[in-house]
Amino acid sequence: MTDTPLTPQQVVEQLYWRYATKKFDPSKKISESEWKTLEQSLVLSPSSFGLQPWKFFVVRNPEIRQQLLEHSWGQKQVVDASHLVVFAIEQDVDKSDVDRFVKRMSEVQEVPVENLQGFGDMVKGFLSDPPYPLEIDKWSTRQVYIALGFFMFTAAVLEIDTCPMEGFVPAKYNEVLGLTEMGYSAVVLCCAGYRASDDKSAARPKVRYSTEEVVTYID
DSSP states (O other): OOSSOOOHHHHHHHHHHOOBOSSBOTTOOOOHHHHHHHHHHHHTOOOGGGOOOEEEEEEOOHHHHHHHHTTTTTOTHHHHSSEEEEEEEETTOOHHHHHHHHHHHHHHHTOOGGGGHHHHHHHHHHHHSOSSOOOHHHHHHHHHHHHHHHHHHHHHHTTOEEEEEOOSOHHHHHHHHTHHHHTEEEEEEEEEEOBOTTOGGGGSOOOOOOHHHHOOOOO
């Protein structure tokens, strides 16, 4: 643990500082050390059962990013930001994914696979016979948004700007990046970098409902 954690007030200040950056400064790049921290925020993101039904594609090739621009509603963030991350779900998660995860649990926690069979069977049961109507790809999509939140919050703490984007054509991203062949499908994007000095959106006050309107305590 760090000796100087953020205070509660500092956390709130960083949340106010963050906004969906509309214009990035293409000359400013995220340092390697800070990027590694952002990368770990993705790796360490939680998911249901810990199953991690996702992959994060970091598009660094400028020519590919330029190609993706026309499939991103012309939003320049995808080419101007320091980093472009495509949050993708694994298609059709099934029992083999559970076996793979249980094997990983066994390795990391140094527990025999046999000892984890009950857990594995429970997760397989959920996937094959869920207690509520479940479309597995929609379930995976909900998981990937947790990772998006972790990524954006970590960036805000580091004072790195982000812009989450659903304004793109997933099928075209899948095609350009070859995601379908790899068994993945794009769900949401997040651009990361540094705001341009003339991005007018930075000065606009946040428009949020009052705390009393969105938070209800049930005692």
